[in-house]
Amino acid sequence: MSTLEISNLSVNYAGTNGQSTLALSGVDLSMKPGDFVVALGASGCGKTTLLSCIAGFMQPSSGQILLGGQPVYGPGAERGVVFQKHALMPWLSVLENVEFSLRMRGMAKAERRAIAMDKLRLVQLEKYADYPIYQISGGMQQRAGVARALASDPAVMLMDEPLGALDALTRAHIQDLIVNLWWQTKKMFFFITHSVEEALFLATELIVMTPSPGRIAHRFQPPFSKQFIDCQDSRAVKSSPAFIGMREEVLALIHASPGAVDDQ
Amino acid sequence: MTSDPRGSAPPTVRAVKGYSLPGEGSSVFISVFTVVLLLALWWLATHLGWIRDLFLPTPEKIFTAFVSAMRGDIQGGKALPEHFMWSMIRVFSAFFLAVLTAVPVGVAMGVSRVMRGIFDPPIEFYRPLPPLAYLPLIVIWFGIDETAKIILIYLACFAPLAMAARAGVKSVTIEQINAAYSMGASKWQVIWHVIVPAALPEILTGMRIAIGFGWTTLVAAEMVAATEGLGQMVLNASNFLRTDIVIMGIIVIGVVAYLFDLLMRRIEQWLVPWKGRV
Numbered sequence: 001m002s003t004l005e006i007s008n009l010s011v012n013y014a015g016t017n018g019q020s021t022l023a024l025s026g027v028d029l030s031m032k033p034g035d036f037v038v039a040l041g042a043s044g045c046g047k048t049t050l051l052s053c054i055a056g057f058m059q060p061s062s063g064q065i066l067l068g069g070q071p072v073y074g075p076g077a078e079r080g081v082v083f084q085k086h087a088l089m090p091w092l093s094v095l096e097n098v099e100f101s102l103r104m105r106g107m108a109k110a111e112r113r114a115i116a117m118d119k120l121r122l123v124q125l126e127k128y129a130d131y132p133i134y135q136i137s138g139g140m141q142q143r144a145g146v147a148r149a150l151a152s153d154p155a156v157m158l159m160d161e162p163l164g165a166l167d168a169l170t171r172a173h174i175q176d177l178i179v180n181l182w183w184q185t186k187k188m189f190f191f192i193t194h195s196v197e198e199a200l201f202l203a204t205e206l207i208v209m210t211p212s213p214g215r216i217a218h219r220f221q222p223p224f225s226k227q228f229i230d231c232q233d234s235r236a237v238k239s240s241p242a243f244i245g246m247r248e249e250v251l252a253l254i255h256a257s258p259g260a261v262d263d264q
Numbered sequence: 265m266t267s268d269p270r271g272s273a274p275p276t277v278r279a280v281k282g283y284s285l286p287g288e289g290s291s292v293f294i295s296v297f298t299v300v301l302l303l304a305l306w307w308l309a310t311h312l313g314w315i316r317d318l319f320l321p322t323p324e325k326i327f328t329a330f331v332s333a334m335r336g337d338i339q340g341g342k343a344l345p346e347h348f349m350w351s352m353i354r355v356f357s358a359f360f361l362a363v364l365t366a367v368p369v370g371v372a373m374g375v376s377r378v379m380r381g382i383f384d385p386p387i388e389f390y391r392p393l394p395p396l397a398y399l400p401l402i403v404i405w406f407g408i409d410e411t412a413k414i415i416l417i418y419l420a421c422f423a424p425l426a427m428a429a430r431a432g433v434k435s436v437t438i439e440q441i442n443a444a445y446s447m448g449a450s451k452w453q454v455i456w457h458v459i460v461p462a463a464l465p466e467i468l469t470g471m472r473i474a475i476g477f478g479w480t481t482l483v484a485a486e487m488v489a490a491t492e493g494l495g496q497m498v499l500n501a502s503n504f505l506r507t508d509i510v511i512m513g514i515i516v517i518g519v520v521a522y523l524f525d526l527l528m529r530r531i532e533q534w535l536v537p538w539k540g541r542v
Contacts (some may be wrong), residue, residue: 057442077448087439090538091461101447134541152447174314 002068002078002155004054004188009063009212010048023049027063031156031205034226036189038203040196040250045098046214047192053158055191056083076103080149082159085229086141088133094144095120095131097134101152115158117145122181139170143177150181155189163198175201176234179225196250201226201238208250210257218253222246321508326515327510337508339500342492348516351494354410355482358417359475366422366474367467370429374463375455383426390424395481399488413485420472420481428470432463464540465532472528479521492519 011024020037024046031037039047052058054065056075063078067079075081088097097118102112119124123143128136136144142162149157151184159178175198182189182202195201199206200222208218228237289385309315317325329338336343346477371377390398395416406412436459444458486495494517501509532539 041272055442056444057444075442075445075448079446081443081446083439083443085437085439087437087443089440089461090541091464091536100444101449104444104447104449104453132538148417148447150441256508 003066004029004156004190005064005066006030006050006054007066008062009053009059011046011049011053012106017130021211023052024060025215027216029207029216031188033155033188034182034186035203036191036202037180038191038206039209040193040197040199040206040254041209042194042211044214045209047209047212048160049214050209051113051158051190051192053082054156054203055079055158061097066101068157075186077105077152077195078155080152080157081153082142082145082149082157082162084164085159086138086145088134088141088144088148090131090133093129094125094133094136094140097133097144098151099146100148103196105152106214107218116151119150120144122184123147123177138167139174143167145175146178146181147239150185154187156190159189159191161192161194162174164193164195171198172234176228176232178202179228182225183229187192195260196247196254197238200246200250201228207251217257220246220250229252286462288372318505318507319357325508326446329512330504330516333497333509333512338497339506340491340497342497344497344516345490347494347497347519350490350492351482351486351520354362354413354493355417355475355478358414358482359478361414362418362421362425362474362478363471366425369454370426370467371433371463373426373430374433375459380430387423387426390419391427395420396484396488399485400499403489408489413482413490417478417481418487420477424473424477425470428466428473431457433464434469435466438460438501454530465488465536468528468532468536469519472525473533475524476521479524483517497539516537 004046006027006029009024009029010022013021013023015021027046027050029037039050041047049058053060056072071078077221089100092100093122095113098119099112099116102115107115117129118128120129123146125140125143125147127146128140133141133144142156145162146157146159163174167176178189178191179202189202191199191202192203200220201224203220203222204225206220206222208215208220209215210217224237224243227240228234231237306320307323310317310320319331330344332338333344336346369379369383374380375385397411398419399416402412402416406415440458440462441454444454449457482493483495483498486493487499490496494513498510498513498517499514501507
């Protein structure tokens with residue numbers, strides 16, 4: 001079983017006229033299969049930079065990322081990514097989008113269709129397999145994005161605020177779906193959000209990040225996603241005293257940290 | 265008002281339109297009216313003797329000229345279909361050669377700094393030149409036969425196509441490229457399976473512009489040096505003051521150009537139904 005080890009990761013963005021911005025400073029994080037890490041923080045705290053480094057879209061200034069003991073260089077199919085804005089290919093149908101990674105690998109059509117349909121069933125989109133991307137709703141597009149990332153059977157799922165643009169009801173529904181997916185697949189999940197409630201509901205490990213320089217300021221181990229697996233009632237989980245108590249605790253920490261809340 | 269299958273509104277409730285953009289709605293009826301009005305004005309002007317026959321013959325005479333041209337009963341002795349066929353062969357062979365070469369060059373310019381550096385100066389230099397300005401040079405280099413004409417039309421089509429493909433590359437989003445890399449695609453696969461499809465709407469727009477350029481250049485080239493073709497037919501008729509054939513030729517050239525554009529729009533709807541919807 002592969003694990004993800006991030007040690008002493010720093011990113012210093014080169015700016016104009018010699019200045020630079022320290023977006024990430026000395027981040028340590030380790031994940032094993034079945035871990036659901038959620039990065040929570042305001043804009044500019046470096047959470048997307050951290051995800052981009054794990055995905056291999058950018059190289060860190062220092063530190064290293066090991067996946068299954070191997071250093072990460074560049075993007076690869078063992079790290080599936082779900083984006084904030086869907087980033088699906090509009091010239092392909094829902095099914096063709098999901099089977100994209102398998103087609104790139106040269107898998108035969110019948111075989112890849114079967115795998116893609118299986119992933120669409122996991123996100124309850126099998127009825128929309130032949131729909132064009134522009135004819136399905138935003139929530140369906142994000143679920144198609146999740147199915148697409150799952151298709152290559154990655155060791156880790158990287159999700160960059162995938163539910164940020166959705167309405168509250170759709171968002172809650174897809175949160176339930178993601179927790180169930182995580183439990184079924186036992187993959188590592190790394191999920192970015194700026195919703196405290198969403199972070200607490202999904203995470204087994206919640207990292208609260210603060211800006212300038214971006215770093216991990218606090219860590220929590222919320223028990224709520226496992227509670228949801230048992231009861232399948234997200235409203236009951238989210239309205240329990242323990243949930244509300246931890247939510248207030250996290251909110252208080254975020255508001256207390258300097259520079260964390262600049263636009264509210 | 266008949267009942268709407270989706271809503272059970274009683275017929276007393278007036279149906280209203282939702283929001284609409286300025287200029288929305290079909291303009292076909294109004295366009296037909298404009299054309300009919302122009303034809304009527306033409307008919308009146310010629311039949312009431314406002315304009316001399318030499319300057320503007322009657323619509324009936326243009327039709328007669330069309331019928332006799334179809335039979336080959338005009339100066340030069342070649343029938344209209346033959347002129348038409350030669351023009352089509354020239355413009356389409358040059359256009360397809362341009363599509364085959366300009367699209368890869370444009371995409372290469374979009375994705376590669378080196379390619380952009382190499383191709384940008386020559387294309388940007390010759391692109392604004394009127395093709396008739398370098399036609400004499402092409403005749404000196406390649407002679408007066410078909411090669412020269414096809415090269416001239418090819419050059420006229422090449423620049424807008426290459427520019428469109430290059431600009432089209434920019435329509436791909438960085439997320440789409442990153443997503444493809446994260447799904448294990450190689451650099452070539454990203455170009456072929458992500459960048460080229462994303463650029464296709466702009467490439468098709470470029471094809472629409474290019475075929476228009478090609479057509480205008482063709483007629484101009486045929487007026488300079490040809491023994492057949494629509495442009496040559498019009499020029500030859502003007503030498504004999506056959507205004508009826510000149511106008512008939514102009515109408516044929518205009519209608520063909522319009523049909524080209526309709527065809528390209530149809531191809532666009534068929535190939536990129538997602539254009540503007542994501």
